[in-house]
Amino acid sequence: MAPFPCGVCKKKFKTRPRIISHALETGHNANQCCRVCLRWFNSASALADHAKSAAHLEEEAKQSQSASASVTDSKETLTEAPPPVQLQFGDVTYTCLTHQQQDEIFNQLSAKCHSAEILEKEGYILDVEKGPTRKKEKPRPSLADFQQTPPIQPATIKRRAVVVDCEMAEAFDGSDELISLYVMDFLTGETLIDSLVISPRLITDWRTKIHGIDATIICEAVEHQNALHGWAAAREELWKHIDESTILVGQSILFDFEVLRLIHMRVVDSAILATEAVFNKMGKKYKKPRRRWGLQELCETFLGIQIRSGDGIHSNMEDVLAAREVVLQCLLKPDHFKDWADKAREDFWKPKEGSKNQKKKKKTKEPTHQIAKQAAPVLETIEDFYDSLDDDDIFYDFEDARGFYMERDWFTNVGADIAYY
Structure with missing residues (x-):
């Protein structure tokens, strides 16, 4: 062998x-x-x-x-590392890395890249012929448009890690269409791309309340020659800065990959990092969890900062800085990240106020985990119950979940603190 x-x-x-x-x-x-x-x-x-x-x-x-x-004369070559830039948005100052820190952080970031199995289960498209494993909730781009990031060219130095954020509008067929692209060097904080994108298809819903972009703003960008013509041009612009070895960082960037029609294997997704930490999926067979911590919630509960304050409009730059900061602090302060994950896990399993679960728990004399252990040794904890669920098992309350499993004689009672899904 x-x-x-x-x-x-x-x-x-x-x-x-x-x-x-x-x-x-x-x-x-x-x-x-x-x-x-x-x-x-x-x-x-x-x-x-x-x-x-x-x-x-x-x-x-x-x-x-x-x-x-x-390669001194190459425009795409970075012969000297750019000096750290001051990173600030609104009242929040974000982390800058020294040249010495950048190499160490990159090595740690490399170790956090998700496996192909995890990316597939999360819905990332890794194989054009196979397509996505995630259920189709809305129309998607044609798989024929997807392309792998170009391979390494030894004569041209690309960025080692970048953060990507896209804004989308809704096209006439209900699918997402790229209208804005922002890319930042993860290590240096340097802005690489900040451009609006002209959609090649008819837009029926600009979703202006989310990102503040509408047809008027796009037209003004065209007049000032500050807009890329379609997702293909945006992807080509991104490829000027990355190759297949570059690590792409972001919050739930599978959606950004879809509108860019991009296939890329080196990914660190802050949303996946959070759920892995909370549900202890590392080293186990990965199952896509039902709880997701959004970027705004991660910033508030983990970083202790507020983003999208005021009118709640998404800013590409702010979202990129925030996603970068979440990943950086996971690497720089692993103990603090573990403390956050422990608290998030405890809150997840805590019965919701006024729920049937809470009422049942008041009547229960024995601790829930002891009941679970006595009734079904194979499901010793509530977390084991959660891990036993299939991806399609969606229950609206505890009684619904227990009924499903009792019909199959898998257990008689797992206690009363299973959270609502």
Whole structure:
């Protein structure tokens, strides 16, 4: 049996050089391949440890000097790291990273990239022929329009990680259409793209109350030549700054990928990070959870800041800064993030005020978890009950859920503090 299987496409390779070449060409398991030293590691954490080693730093310095000498004249080349910029929106000041911090944070970010299995279950389109696994709630773009991010070009240096945010309007057929694109370098905070987008299709609902963009604003942008012509031009503009090795960061950016018709494997989604932390999915078979923490709620409960204050209008720049800050603080302050997740998990399982669950709990003398354990050893905790649900099991109250499981003799009682879905 080949000792080096690819965790994405399942191909097997007999030697390390072959799987390294495969990772460089496809971006598969890129968080286990050191592109500087051309070495392969068994885990993302092992790669992160390697990135701190003296041998890696020495090799990185050599290649950096060589690259600076060979591509000085290229417009797409970053021969020198730009200085940290002041990041502020409204009354909130966001985190700036020093040059020394940027390398360490990038290594940590690489280790947080989600697996292909998780991205598929979350609804990301990774295979044009296979299409999305998430149920179709509204019309989607044609799968024929989706394209993989271009591969690495050694002569051109792209950004290592960027944050992406799109605003959408509703087209005549009910599908989403891109009308605004904002992209920021995750490490430096530098704005790379800030542009409105002219829709090639008829817009029937601008959703102006959400983002403040309407036909008049688009027309003014066209007059000032500050608009991209359609999603294809927007995607090409994005590709000027990224390749398949770039990490794309954002809040629920599968929707941004859809309107850009983009397939990309290196992703850190702040919404997924939050639910993984709360429901302890790391290391287990991943099941898409029913609870989602939105960006505004994460900022308030985890970061302690307010966004979209006043009229509640979404700003591309503010949303990008906020999503970046959530991910950064997950990396910079893991203990604080764990404390937030523990509190969020406790609140999730707490009975809602005035619910049937709460009334039943007052009559129950034994702790809920003891009842669950006595009645059904295979479902020892309420969290086990939650994990046992299939993706299509939606219950409106505890009685509905218990009835479903009693019919199948899976348990007789799991207590009375199952939260509403």
